[in-house]
Every structure is written in C-alpha cells, then in structure tokens.
Amino acid sequence: MSTNDSFERGEAALINAPITQLKAWLADGSLDAGHLTGAFQRRIDSIDPMLNSLISRVEPVVPRSDGALAGIPYVHKDIFCAKSTRTTCGSRMLADWVAPYDSTVHERLTQSGAVLLGKANMDEFAMGSSNESSHFGAVANPWDSNAVPGGSSGGSAAAVAARLVPFATGTDTGGSIRQPAAFCGVTGIKPTYGRVSRYGMIAYASSFDQGGVIAKSAADCALVLGEMAGFDPKDSTSSDEAVPDYLAGLGASIKGLRVGVPTQWFSDALDSAVGDAVTAAIDELRAAGAETVEIDLPDADIALAAYYLLAPAEASSNLSRFDGVRFGYRCEDPKDLQDLYERSRSEGFGAEVKRRILVGTYALSAGYYDAFYRRAQMARRLVTDHFQRAFEQCDVIAGPVTPTPAFDRGAHSDDPAKMYLEDIFTIPVNLAGLPGMSVPAGFVDGRPVGLQLIGRHFDEARLLNVAHQYQQRVDWHTRIPPLGGDSSNY
C-alpha cells in the first residue's frame, strides 16, 4: 500500500480505527505518524471549540520509540504532570503552573511512543461529577450540548467520545473515570488501587486516587493500561504485583463465568430506562455463556456518607500545600502572612474545592475525629467486607454506573448533596480499592448509558476480557456523536 492510500483511506477511517489497526498501518508504512497526528490535530481544531474538552494544546513531539504506542496521539487529564507543560488541575490556583517534572504515567507513555496532543479539562482538583467546577469553563457532552459530560475526567471522556484522540488518561477517586465514560458513551477502566503509579498525579484523596484509561473500546484500554501499569518505587502505595499481558488475555471465552448482579442496585433509585439498558447488557453476557447470580451489596448510602468525609479529609490535608508561597496562585499585596495564606487560597480555589476542604478540616478537627473520620474508616471496612462476601459467589459484578443518564447542565450545581448521589454506584468500589470499568450499553433519550463491571483486586485482565467479549456482540461503543458542522464529513 502506498502512502497516498492513507489519504484515500480518509480521516474518518483514522479517527475511528482501533489503536491496534493504527499500529498496523504505521508498521506497514501505509500511514505516517506525522499524518496521523495532523489528522487528530485538525479534528481538535474543528470540534473542540464546541466542547471545551481541552485546557491546553501541546505541540506534538513524535518520540523515537518502537514501543507499543509508537505514534499514537492522546491527551492527559490535566492532573498528570508532564515536564515543561502547563498543568492546571482545572484550577485558578495552578492556572500558570508549569510542571518541573514528569509523572510516572507520562514517562511510561512517552517511553511507549505515545504522542501528547493536549491536557484535558476536568473538575477543579478532580472534585466534581459534572465538569462544571473547572476554572476553564464547563465541558459539553458530545452527544447533547445541554448535558454534562460527567466528571471529574469529563474532558478526557468528551475528547475520546468526539474522536479527538484515540485515548485519554483519567483518574478515579469516587467514580471520575467510570461516570464520565458512561455519560459520554466511551469505555473506561479504573484499575485496582496501587496498579498505576500516583507519582506526579496531583493528589486529591490519596487513599482513593487511581489513574486509568478512557478509550473507544476495551481492547484499546487493555493496550494502553498495559503500558501505564506497574510497580513504581516513587509511589509508596504502588503495587509490585506483576502486570499480565492484558491484550493477550482478550480471546478467552466467558462461558461459565459467574456474573454477580447486586439486587439492591436495581431499586427505585435507578432510572427505569437505565435499568432496562443495563439488564439487556447483562442478558448479552448470559447469551455469551456467562451465568448470573444475585448478590447482596447493601449499604451504598453508608459508603457514600463515608466517602464524603474521608475524601474531603484527605483533600484538606493534601491541598494545604497551596499557600501562595512556593508555587501556584498568590494574592496581590498581602498585608501579613495570615492574609497571604487566606486570600491566596480563597481566591485561588473555587467553591466546591473550598467546601470539601472545610468539610475535611471539620471532620479532622479536635473532638470530631472519632465521630467522623474514624467512623467513616469503619464503614470503609464494612463496605469492603460486603464485596469480599459477594466475590465468594461470583467472578465479576455487573450493574449500573450511574442512577441516571447524563443530567442537564446546572441541574445539581446549587445542591452538592444531590450531586454526590450521582456517585452512589461508583464510590463503594473506590472504598474497597477494586478495579471497575464502564462500558457503553445503549442510550436513553439520546444520552449514553454505561454498564459497570467490577472485579477482584488485580483482576483487570478478566474485567477487560469480559468487556471485550461484550463488545464483540454489540456495537454501542462504535457509535459516534452527531456533532454537526465539520463533523458531518466524518
């Protein structure tokens, strides 16, 4: 095939191709890495003004590498440090901060040959479920501009859904990969806590934060996660468990696989149309040979209450480093040191971040620690024990990612407690440190619905294969949002 054929192939083929296909074209010389990068850059130029999914563009450097992702473009959630690039975490506090070092995730992806095109929009400091708390403006859901893309990795999910990049990094503290992936109709994996290094990933709640991938399919997630995962001496919570070849594990039959379905998650709190789509997806797993078993996963409300104390408590400690002295935003003309701290933090942080810092400070303050923080840690074990018992009966758990499809912009912005309810099916997984995925499973009124798959610790290979087997039988993950304008050519 000559190079000219790649032009005849057209950009529609490039932007929709699986990463393994792009690799094959790059390897046989029918596609040039520069041309591939250019195609996605033009796509970003024409589509992103409608979405605001990126905070910064990065001038691409095609790394000299014959690694597994050589020449494949991507964007980072703007929480990952990449040396000499602006890294904002969606905050005014870091609006002009240029990272002086690489996160381990960035280092690994660069070694694999992946080409960074930009930094994706996100809820400020990863605190949010709608991407409305970014200092750099809200992100539109590519399927419906009135809908939120979810959060906090909303820019990453929107960018992949709109085919601006083949994959994006994300982070998930309480659902921040799975929920936006569900809302945008893309595939996302939050690995086991400790699977992907947190070094150079700006901290929100360190005992929950975990990096992962958002891509078009489970197969693409498998390829990218394999490059990102692994032991890192720079992260003291990194696991030294061996990383299997996720891609090689995708062929296995799921005949006889025991799929646990949590009865409590299919209650009145779940939108009935979302419930129908998720049930149909579970039926498809059964049609592929899996067996379903009803399991007991109670106390999602207790999990939510525990998370919204523990995560803010950790955040209040992590975000104490932003003081206007060493880096980040500094107020004008401070009159004394206290004024410098207070005004730099009050002007540099947005409302939701301040709310969570205050909740966390209160939960950790003298006299309240036992009533809040310690009780929440007890609840964490209660929820983890429920999962352990469930996994005695099943190999994976399947259920909804969210109670509803993507909600309208502004719908919950004046009621944080209601916004937090969006995370009721994702948070228990973070409390237990388990791996979880969101897989496109249909639409309700034109807005995507996600199937959540949850595995045992370090069972990502099985999760990815179950998702892949599902995607061999359905085509939800191949649907492209109707973006209008230039996108009609795609």
Place this chain on the structure above:
Amino acid sequence: MSLTNDQLQDVANLARISVEDGWTDGLRRDLNAILDQARLLDDPRLDAIEPMAHPLDQTQRLRADTVSETDQRVTMMAAAPAQEGGLFLVPKVIE
C-alpha cells in the same frame, strides 16, 4: 449534628480560607446537608469493626534511608510567585 456560624468561622480559620458574609448561610446549609448524611455512620453495626486506612489493608512500604534526589533548587524556585536570592518572599513576620 449542625454547624453554627461561629463553628464555621473556626473551621475556616483552621483551613486558612476566608468565608465572606454573603457566602456564610449558603455554605453552612451545604455543609450541614453533607454532615446530615454522616448520621448514617451512627449505625451500631460499625461499633465492632476495625477502622480501615488502606483499601488493600496494606502497610506503607519503606525505602532505604539514602539520598535519591538530585539538587533541583533552581528548577523548583522558578515556580515561586515571589523570590529573592533563591529564597521565598513572604510578608514580614517579626518586626
């Protein structure tokens, strides 16, 4: 458990975040809604459960006490909002 305005100001002071008058009532309402949910943690089933700090119940890995970082003072100081002679500048603390 309900937070009063005075308690809110105490917490804000601890967190070094100023809470202006216009925001106090709304913020107090939001925080109380969050703390209301915490009542679920009064569940007596939790009484006998050991608190869990690490999601995989692991203890922190330690490393050898040897120097692993190179001197990056100049690189790091480049991000300082105010500096002089390689030192961070802050308002005068002692007259």
